[in-house]
Amino acid sequence: MKKNSFLTLFLLLVLSAGAVFVLFTFTKPDHSKGNGFRRTFGAIRTLAGSGTLDIKFDSYYIAGKAGQTLYLGNLVAPRHLLAINVATLDTQHIQLRLPAREGVAFWAVKANVDSPEVYLTDGTVPVIFHGTLREREARRMTQKAVYFLDLEPIGRHSFAIRALNSLNDARLGKLVINPVRPDRAEFPPGLLKKQVDGIFCTEGMLLSDPVRKHLVYLYHYRNEYLVMDTTLRLLSTWHTVDTTTRAKVKIATVESTNARTFSAPPPVVNRQADASGSFLFVNSALAADNEPYEEFRRVSVIDVYDLNDGHYVRSFYVPPHDDKKFRHFRVMGNRLLAQYERSVVVYPLALLPRPGASQRSLHVKPGRKTEHL
């Protein structure tokens, strides 16, 4: 018997890689059927960028927006902020100072710019540092009182938060920091609706526009968003265009650590969102029946909703940059800013409906005034 090692290696390589390939082919979800809803597009389906800024690192996230300035925070350097003028693409590096000997063990620090206020927060400690863009010195403003999962500034010393109650169910509340009295958190009943487990099934995004007409909570795993005022009074509950009314998350408990986690990939409905003026911009994860899936998986779709009446206005695509979809986005006036792995791209939003434009007919009620986005 003669040994032919190269033939053996080749056969093993083909068989093993082939087995994995077969596995991927068989478990690939069927995208040919669509998801049972349709999107409406304007004259321009895909936005075209007007400028690109190299931000050099992939550890940035969007920390806030104000006027013409977009603020990026950095996961690796929590005290560092990058301010980008979205009209000129000029940048400014901001380094926040923390008091010396502030012995706080951070786990997940996030910067939140609500110009001119800056907050460094970590809901797992929990702690909130407060400073201003002018002074750049952050001071601790909370006692160890209220743990939170998510936080959005809604006033000079008040925040909308998502936090767990004693039964481990997430709820929305308002946290008010008062220098003389203890921190106070109020949780109005009936905002987040538990469907499966109470933590994961209600996950979503807390959003507000700096102009702050509304506070919005958009669920990740169901087609629903809540519109509230800044006292967290529920104004309305609206639905996004798709058909997922119930979160399809599957949850398991890891017995050794008693930790709850997903037992199957969570079917995301709404990936990212931003509120601007009275409009909500949603980056959905679901393809509509009238979209070719090959195109859909390359781009990021944005659906626009009117927060006043929950109306679906229209959709458009944000193209990939360097073959990758954006990570985060914000809408600022008539621009959409998309943050990719290592760059920020500016997209003019001129294609959206203008007053009197012929595009307005499709999904706009007759006689209703269309705002310029």
Place this chain on the structure above:
Amino acid sequence: MKRKIAIEVISFLFILLFVYAAVSKVLDIQKFRVLIGQSPVLTPIAGFVSWFVPAAEIVVSLGLAVPRWRYRGLMGAFSLMVMFTAYIISILQFSEHIPCSCGGVLQILGWKEHLAFNVTFILLAGVAIVLFPEKELGPAVVNHGHDQKKRRE
């Protein structure tokens, strides 16, 4: 003689790797099954995969430990590493949802390192198979050779 040492060192490295990997999975197999379920392609077969992978790692390690079965063990080690690597490449390439348990690894550097690590081990197994002296192939492989001959005829 040098050949033999090289093969033994490579086999030992694989035994170390696979036994470590299998034990860390089996010690908390329930957790491993939950994590496997989070993979977009493994959800429906998570139960099977959660015992098959550590079992395969242990069987291959046993094969590598016994000289008579070492050649077969090397073929198994090579195949397993190719499968793991093909899985990583595919999931990074084709999947929308990437399980969060690889969160830290997924930063570009970590991903490259992981891939380089796997490729190194694939090459090591390949080298050991090429170097393997013919007269020590072991019984099972001789049969395998017979089958191939028959098919060619």
